Amino acid sequence: MIPDFNDTIAGIATAPGEAGISIIRISGEKAISIAGQIFKSKRHHSISDIKDRTLTYGWIEIDNTSVDEVLLCIMKKPHSFTVEDVVEVHCHGGSFITNRILNAVLNRGARLANAGEFTQRAFLNGRIDLTQAEATNDMIKAQSDLNLNMVVNQLKGKLYEKISTIKEEVSWILSLVNAGIDFPEEDTVFSNINQIRDRIRTIEHELKRLIHSADTGIKIREGYKIVLAGKPNVGKSKILNGLLEESRSIVNQAPGTTRDTIEESCSIHGIPASLIDTAGIHETGDEVEREGIERAFVAIKKADLILWVIDLANPSFTIELADIVDISNIPILLVLNKRDLVNSSSITIPDQWQNNDQIVISALKEEDIDHLRKKIFDFISGRKGRLVEETMLTNIRQKLSAQNALETLYKAKESLESGIGEELLAIDLTQMLSALGEIVGETTPDDMLNKIFEEFCIGK
C-alpha cells in the first residue's frame, strides 16, 4: 500500500544514542506551521520571516517552557529532498530531548514517518529515480572507497541516464514499427532494417555489459568473502589479525582454538571484504571442534577467494581440499606461512599445488602482511582491470529486470528476422520498455517498491 502523501511526516534522522546533535526532520504541508508552534527566535517574530534554506538560531518552547537550544532550517517546496516543505530541527543529541521534541511535533499534527518514507516521497515526487533512491541507502551502508565510488555514480543518476538512453533507442525502433502498423504501404521497418539491426546490436551489447557488471557491483556492495582455511595451528588467525591490524581473533599455540567461524569486515586497498577465519581442518573426536570444521566447510563453499594456509615449519600438504568440498569454481591462493622458521632454499611445493597462485609469508612480519594484502587485491581486481565502471548494476533486483529486458530483446530480434509481423514485434518492444522501466522504478510494482523502502532507516 502506498502511504497517504497528503499528510505531514516526522522522524529522527540521526542515529539513536548520545551525540553532539540530533536532527528531527518534518516533511509535508504542515511542516512549517508545526515548527512555528514550537520554535522561538529573538530575531524573527514569526516562522514565515525566516529565510529559506538558512540555519536560524533559537529555542524550542513547549507549553511556555524552554526545552532546548536549537538550529532550525526550512526548505520550502519544491527545493527540498522530498519536494515538499521540509523543516529540520538540529537539537542536542540526547535521546530524551530528541524524542521530547519529536513528540511535540507529532502532537501538533504530524505522523511518525515509516522507514524510508522521506526517500519514498522524493522518488514518488520525481526528484530521484529508484536507482538513486537505492543509492541513498547504499551510501549510508558503504564501507569502502570502492563502494563509495560506485554509489556516487548511481546517486548522480549515471545508471538512470544509461537506462534512459537504452529506452530511447528502443522507443525509436518501436515508433518505426508502429508507423509500419499505421501505414502498411510505407513499410518503415523494412526500409530501415539495417539501422534497426545496428541499434538492436548496440542495445544487446550494453545490456550484456550491464548484466555482467552486476556481479562485481553486488560484491562491491556486500564485500568479497575471503576465507582463511587450513590445518590447525598454521597461522590462520594470526594472518586474519594482521590483515585487520587488530587482535580480534584469538591466536593460540594450542591447536584448535578457533572453534567457530569468525567474520570481520575490512577493506583491502579499498576493496570491501569480509575476512572469515575458520576452525582448522583435521580428523578430531571432539564434537565441538567437528561442528566448527563443518562450519568451516560451509564458509569455504561460499567463498569468493580461499586463502589456504600452510605451515612451512610443519608442512603437510596432505589435505586435498577439493576432496572435501567442491571448490572447482573458487580461486585458491596458497599462503605458505612461517617462513621465518625455515631456510628459504628448503621450501618445496608439491605437484598438486604447483598450479595455484602462492605467496610465502611470515604472519609475524608486517611487510609480508602488506604483500599478502596486495596479492589479494591483485587477485580480486587485477584480472578484471578496473572494478568500478561509471554505470553498473548494483543489486539483484536491477540485474533481474535487466535480464528480463535482454530476454525480450532476443524475442524482438527473432520477431524481426522471422518477419512474423509488426504487431508482435511491437509487443516485444513494449515489454522491453517495461522491463527497463522497472530498473529505474517507472514500472516497478507497488509491493516491490514498498519492500525496497522498508529496508531503509526511519528518518531517511
Ligand SMILES: Nc1nc2c(ncn2[C@@H]2O[C@H](COP(=O)(O)OP(=O)(O)O)[C@@H](O)[C@H]2O)c(=O)[nH]1
Ligand atoms: N614463527 C611464526 N609463528 C607463527 C606465524 N604465524 C603464526 N604463528 C604462531 O603459530 C601459532 C598458531 O597460530 P594461529 O594463528 O592461532 O593458528 P590457526 O590455528 O591456524 O588459527 C601461534 O603460536 C602463532 O603465534 C609465523 O609466521 N611465524
Ligand SMILES: [Mg+2]
Ligand atoms: Mg585459529
